[in-house]
Amino acid sequence: MFASALLLACGVLLPASNAARHEHAMMPLEHRQGNQHSSFAFSTAWQVLGPFQIGTREATWGADPLEYLGGFGNLQYSTESHFRSSLPVNGIAKWSTTEAKQSLDTLGSAKASLPIGYSNVDWDFLKVVYGWAAVQYQAWARGEIIVTGNDTQHVVLYTDAILEFWVGDAHYFGGDFYTYRKAPPVLHLKPGTHKIDVRLVRDVRAFGGILEPTIDVVLELRNTSGSLELAKPGLLISDVVDGKLASPVTSVTLRNSGEVDVEIIDIQPSHVRSPVFLPERNEFQVVLSSDSETLTASQANSTITNNTFGQVIVAGQTRPVAFNVSLSSYNVSSVNYTITYKPVNGSKRSTITVSQALNNLSLYEPHKITYLHPGGMVSYAMLRAPAKNASCKPTQTSLPVLLQLHGAGLEADNGVVAHALDAVPELCAWVLFPTGVTPWSGDDWHNWGFTDVEAAIRSIPSWIKHVGWKGPAVDIDRWVVSGHSNGGQGTWYALTHRPDRLIAAAPVSGYASIQKYVPYExxxxxxxxxxxxxxxxxxSYRHEMLxxxxxxxxxxxxxxEKDDNVPTYHSRFLSQLLFQGGTNSSYHELPGQGHWFDTIMTTDQMKEFYRKQTASNETLPRKLEEFNFVVADPGDMGSKGGIRVLNLEDPGQYGRVKVRGHVITTANIWSLELETHFLQSSSITIDGLEISLAGLASEGSAPITLSKADGSWDIGGRNAAEGNAKYRRGRQLGLMTAVxxxxxxFIIRHQGSHTAHVALQVARNLHQYFSADSEISSGTPSDDSRTGNVISVVIGDVPPSLHPDFPIKAGTTGVSIRDSIGGGTRSFDEPHLAAAFIRPLDGERLELVLWGSDEAALSQAARLVPMLTGVGQPDFVVLGKQALWQGVEGALSLGFFDHEWRVSRSSLV
Incomplete structure (x- = not known):
């Protein structure tokens, strides 16, 4: 598939002709309107083929009917060609042509906007039957990039609202579905024409369900420097409060648009703009950050260079670089840094500079704080400290955290978010507006996004110390949570997954679950x-079940009442379920109001909620005499009533716990943990078995673990064995998304030039959709001291697992899986095999193996790296070539691993 392209770690060096994929007739030359100012342009005329059906978030699995015919790239444009499709009149899809709209050609850039729509589909009637799922579809578009002159053009390609595309022979999956514009691919285009094929996928979560079912995508080329450059202007830096940076950690995002890997060796202050600046004073001290180490304010007092562990940015990669900085007491208005780097295998040093204006605010205003996400990169939230005039009870020496979770597409520093609670300035709480890392909160406030929420909460004590706060302390284990839209859904997630941390919750206009929002039809x-x-x-994300x-x-x-974005049904439905579950809840439907209005978060009932619940002195965790709870993923789930589930027997099914005093009944639970208040009793009864707790109370406050062995419960258990890769625990739980x-x-390891493109693409997607940081390396790992999870990109033999008897093996002879039922082994050895599966590393780390029998199959496996929510990746998947058009039905095997890394009974082998 990549036969005629020279693959580089930086991206792809594309020749002027790609004969293997240019056997069709492109548009006439007169439609190739060149750029009078730049050396590159998009063609004006585009060929389009569609529409074809696609389900909610199904594109990750392939499900492209044209792959049955060899793929869109092998089809030639013809007005006489007909293609079977379930959507258009007569069940026939045809080729058509369209002109790029609002084409913008300026010096150093070119832009093309493609409006796609189909009038030969009865969308209204389909929507009556299938709802919003009916206005999701896919199509393909083909155009050209024309490079004039005699020089190779170094460019980045922005792909707004696009998930998958080809440039010449190079395949890209991931694109920029939400138009983040954070990690575009770097291309090195030789003079001539380059075919570009774009898969168009209309997704309601991204495009909307009320508007006309059209697809509007934007392609843009921009010149690059051909070396290290700023991926976006400025720094991610905290606001200045009372003359101090609110937080010491900052970051700059860099892109290597050259063709060799580079190493960052130093970051130093270079200039300060201030009317009172004294040039001889060193206003800033810098320390580079590595891995997930939290950098304290004291560490910022000395300047270091990074000659030993310098962050490497491979050619084509976009990567955030974190460092600490402190300001003097002067009235500094902006900062300026010089970044020094060199080629990995060279000695010549080069520099780039970055500047950032500073925002000065009061301690009591919502202001930006920064901190390290556990993924090792800098994130931010907006924090409002308790007001001077807050009327708190004398007993409230430590105040709770009031979380406000924003909706999709919004940044936390947007005034609509950060000032949503200005109408209630007197609250006895630390008001926190997390970002969830990205405007779509990483993954709908779930795994990555909710980790960011908890990191933001944990950063408040550091803020208190850093700025010298003299007011009330913070209790980071007591939360009042509210949020709007996607943030309302995030509130449901917090309520159902961290119940022992929540004082109260107020979801506003939130949806019940991904599947309920847009049905999986x-x-x-x-x-x-x-x-x-x-x-x-x-x-874990089906809140109606939790x-x-x-x-x-x-x-x-x-x-x-009139919400046309998130149907009111969601809140009505969950209100009914809360009532049936015995929860103390109230439901307010606002007559005549839609999805959003300016004071939606400060209506009378919301103000009353904030004031009452932030003043609550109820003890957490609550000591409930009778309660039930449901666990989908122990890795996502905190404790409820002092009980935490550690492992399920079958992770593909829900686990359930019923508590009546000290009598516990379980279903599909393998191990759990009891908090200390259970130790006040002499015994407990679990699933009919009485277990003595005598003498355990004297052992201090450590929880006790109960585990099953041969169907019977006992104290302790193999789950507690630290450092043993045979047993699955902690951060390893939770399907493929656990990575x-x-x-x-992330540590992305690949084998060399034939796997470099996929490795770079994985890193690009992780940064695009999660702002994540990745280290890309090839060859045998030489440093096992890193703490991040590993993604291995492999063709051929996969190195042995740390687990002594891991059930999946992949190599030159194919894939074999040992079934849990009878211990038999199933082998797959057909051509074009792909597999993606997680396996254990030390210290609760995970390795995600992406394996292919060839380069095309490896590319297919890489599609399954968690990126978009709602895809539904289990622990392991083996794909045949037919998955490219059949989707999930083309999976030869898929399923889950249990607590001993055995294939579970609910899996398909």
Whole structure:
């Protein structure tokens, strides 16, 4: 597939002709309107083929019907060609042409906007039957990039609202579905024409369900420096409060647009703009950050260079670089830094500079704080400290955290978010507006995004110390949570997954679950067992199944009656389930109101909620005499009533716990942990077995673990064995998405030039969708001291697992999987095999193996790296070539691993 392209770690060096994919007739030359100012341009005329059906978030699995015919790239434009499709009149899709709209050609850039729509589909009637799922579809578009002159052009390609595309022979999956514009691919284009094929996927979560079912995508080329450059202007830096930076940690995002890997060796202050600046004073001290180490204010007192562990940015990679900085007491208005770097295998040093204006605010205003996300990069939140005039009870020496979770597409520093609670300035709480890392909160406030929430909460004590705060302290284990839209859904997530931390919750206009928001209709057909595995992979986000977890927690719901974005049904439905579960809740539907209005977060009932619940002195965790709770993923789930589930027997199914005093009944639970208040009793009864607790109370406050052995419960258990890769625990739990629980930058390992493109693409997607940091390396790992999770990109033999008897093996002879039922082994040795699976590393780390029998198959496996929510990746997947058009039905095997890394009974082998 990459036969005619020279693959580089920087991206792809594309020749002027790509014969293997240029056998069709492109548009006439007169339609190739060149750029009079730049040396490159997009063609004006584009060829389009579609529409074809696609289900919600199904594109990750392939499900492209044209792959049955060899793929869009092998099809020639012809007005006589007909293609079977379930959507258009007569079941026939045809080629058409369109002109790029609003084409912008300026010096150093070129832009093309493609409006795509289909009038030969009865969208209204389909929507009556299938709802919003009916206005999701896919198509393909083909155009050209024209490079004039005699020089190779070094460019980045922005792909707004696009998930998948080809440039010549180079395949890219991931694109920029939400138009983040953070990590575009770097291309080195030789003079001539370069074919570009774009897969168009209309997704309601990204495009909307109310508007006309059109697709509007934007392609833009921009010149690069051909070396290290700023991926975006300025720094991610905290605001200045009372003359001090609110937080010492900052970062700059750099892109290597050259063709050799570079190493950052130093960052130093270079200039300060200030009317009172004294040039002889060193206003800034810098220390580079590595891995997930938290940098304290004291560490910023000495300047270091980074000759020993300098961060390497491979050619084509975009990477955030974190460092600490402190200001003097002078009235500094902006900062300026010089970044020194060199080629990895060279000695010549070069520099670039970055400047950032500083924002000065009061301690009591919402202001930006920064901190290290566990993934090793800098994130931010907006913090409002308790007001001077807050009327707090004398007993409230430590105040709770009031979380406000924003909706999709918003930044936390947007005034709509950060000032949403200005109408209630007197609250006895630390008001925190997390970002969730990205405007879409990473992954809908779930794994990566919620980790960011907890990191932001944990950073408040550091803020108190750093700025010299003299007011009330913070209790980081007591939360009042509210949020709007996607943030309302995030509030449901917090309520159902961290119940022992929540004083109360107020979801506003939030949806119940991904599947309820846009139904999973119109996927390619699959057998029920495959369907059940995909559904089981999303169990943790199906909040309607987790309402028992809200017992004992006050809940206030609010929703606009005329909401045409998130149907009011969601809140009504969950209100009913809360009532049936015995939860103390109230529901407020706002007559005539839509999805959003300026004071939606400060209506009368919301103000009353904030004031009452932030003043609550109820003890957490609550000591409930009777309660139930449901666990989908122990890796996502905190404790409820002092009980935490550590492992499920079958992770593809829900686990359930019923507590009546000291009598516990479980279903699908393998091990759990009891907090100390259970030790006050002489014994407990679990699943009919009485277990003595005599003498345990004297052992201090450490929780006790109960585990099953041969179907019977006992204190302790193998789950507690630290450092033993045979047993699955902690951050390793949680399906393929568990790889996102990295502690430090991701480590992406590949084999060399034939796997470099995929490795770079994985790193690009992780940064694009999560702002994540990744270290890319090739060859045998030489440093095992890194703390991050590993992604291995492999063709051929996969190195042995740390687990002594791991059930999946992949190599030149294919893939074999040992089934849990009977211990038999199933082998797959057909051509074009792909596999993606997690396996254990030391210290609760994970390795995600991406394996292919060839380069095309490896590219297919890489699609499954967690990126978009709702895809439903289980622990392991083996794909045949037919998955490219059949989707999940083309998976030869998929399923889950249990607590001993055995294939679970609910898997398909």
């Amino acid at each position: 119109l996927w390619q057909p699959m057998d029920p067992r495959r369907s059940a595995i995909i559904s089981g992979s999303l169990n 309402m028992d977890n809200a017992q004992g927690i006050p809940v206030v719901q609010q929703h606009g 996102l629980r990295t502690q430090g930058p």
